[in-house]
Amino acid sequence: MKKFRRFIFIFVLATVLPVFGQVSEYAVKAAYLLNFVWFVNWPEKVYDDEDGAIEIGILGDDPFGDTLDNMAKGKVINGHSIIIRRFENFDEGQAEKLRKCHLLFICYSEKNSLPGILRILKGAPVLTVSEIEKFPLLGGMILFDQEGQRITLAINPKAAQKAKLEISSKLLQVSKIFRAE
Amino acid sequence: MNLINFKDMPLKKKIVMIAVISTSVSLLVACLFFVMYERLTYPNIRLQSLSTWAQIMGNNSTAALTFNDHKTAEEMLKSLKANPHVLSACLYDTKGKVFAQYKRDKDALGYFPIATGKEEAEYSMGSLKVIRDIFAGGERVGSIFLETDTEEMKSRLENYTLITLLIGLLSFLISLLVASRLQRYVSKPLRQVVDRMKDIANGEGDLTKRLEVSGKDEIGDVAEAFNAFVGKLQTVGEMKLDLISVVSHQLKTPVAEINGFIENMLEGLTGEINPRQKRYLQEMRLIGRENYRLIGDLLNASKIDRGVVTVDLKPISAKEVVTMAIRDYEQILEQKGLRLLLEGMEEDMKLYGDRDKVVEALRNLLNNAIKCTDKGTVTIRLGSEGDKGVIEVRDTGIGMNGETMGRLFTKNRVLGKEAHRSGAGLGLYISKHFMMLQKGDVSVTSEEGKGSCFKLSVPKMKKQEGAAA
């Protein structure tokens, strides 16, 4: 009898937990997004002033809802506060503003305009993050990937280097690295 | 170490022992404090370095923790294998749940403390443990736990103990060496003082000599006090000799005068004496002569002790010496019924010496011979041995054993056991000195119960000495 009860308990847990995981997927990604700031070094001049804000841009159809805003509220990393900016679907007119972001999350909706986005960002110190498959292979920097339940990272360090961004070796350690061009 | 033993130990050893013991004890105490200090502080030092290490490890695992990468974290912890002293390690997430772990011994019980978000460091149950928080971007992202064994501490302590023992042994040896060298400064002067005291007590030391006072310490004081004491002793001795010489000198003349009067009466200068009176006078004459001789001996002995005896060396006739010496003894020889034989008197042997002193010595020998012989003969023989003339006095008396003979001429002079045979014990002492002063000697051979033979030897006269005379 006892064994059976325990079986039931485990069964219930096993069905509930993944659901719970599903729900929090973007919460985790939002947290990761904020954490990147800690592991990436931007060139000094990028900040407006010494404790100027770090700007995080969301391009396309935002999957985070208000989780990201809630997390970023009041957060100070290395003396910089955080500002979230949202951009409509990509068009070339946004180039100026996009290049001013520190970190740009490119939503899945922008999959087709990706080459254009990357082209206008060329040379700008903007850390690009996306969920679009093979993002690093296409010239992006960090990809949110999935390995079973776990959200993993894939990084193209060369792309970051070209944008004059320093990615901490610690971050590289926990990520899959793409070296091919 | 027995206390009685320590009491009887020579000062030398005492000093060495005290020095060695005090050095060893102080060193031991110092070492003990050192080891205790080490025991108290070293765990803290270890804990500090362990916590620094934990911080570094934690810092390296910030990315793994933030991006939820168990595998990387575990791999990083696995690198601890390189240090065999690490027993276990563990990373916790912000909620205190175990994130990654490492155990040196796979089958060891996986005990990890609950990370309460409090930093801790403790040394207990043979291991060192620390928990440190891990921060990234000013935010706590987890905790790390590290545990090492205390082998390193143990072996360090063992080394310290070994070194302490070695130092102890070495310093023991060195202090032994140093102390046994330095103790001389104390024990040697003291030994000198003690030796000198013993000499004086045995009557062998020269009272005119003084100890060298080597320093102003207590031993120097002792030496100084002893010197003063010896000085007093010397003056007392001198006073004694003075007294003896004055007294004997004052006595000598009256006794000689009394003897002279007795002689005169015996010769009939005071008129006819009856046979009884004559016998009494003869007895008085013997006693008077003996007294005179004794007083003379006392005077001579005091002169010898004061070192004021001089000799008047001249060519002398051996025959004359014998004649002069036997003059006063004819009566007593006759009384005792002893025969006096003279041998070697035909040749007139010439000697070179102090006549009165040789006569004095010979008289003493004769006196002894007659005293110690009850029947038989006393023989005086003249002869020569190399460049010495010899006057021998042989008797058939009681003789003496070897032990007595060995002591005859020394200051510990022999005093006769039988009252009627012993005197002041000065005769041979004086004779010896008188003979030595003129490069002569007195020697003895004797056999207990059979007789003795005393021999005076005096340098013979050489040609040029004869010519000079």
Ligand SMILES: Nc1ncnc2c1ncn2[C@@H]1O[C@H](COP(=O)(O)OP(=O)(O)OP(=O)(O)O)[C@@H](O)[C@H]1O
């Ligand atoms: N010829 C001898 N035979 C046996 N014993 C002798 C003879 N001559 C000396 N002695 C022993 O040696 C001792 C010392 O002799 P010594 O002449 O020095 O002193 P003394 O005769 O005792 O005293 P003193 O001569 O001053 O009156 C004597 O007492 C005696 O015991």
Ligand SMILES: [Mg+2]
């Ligand atoms: Mg005598």
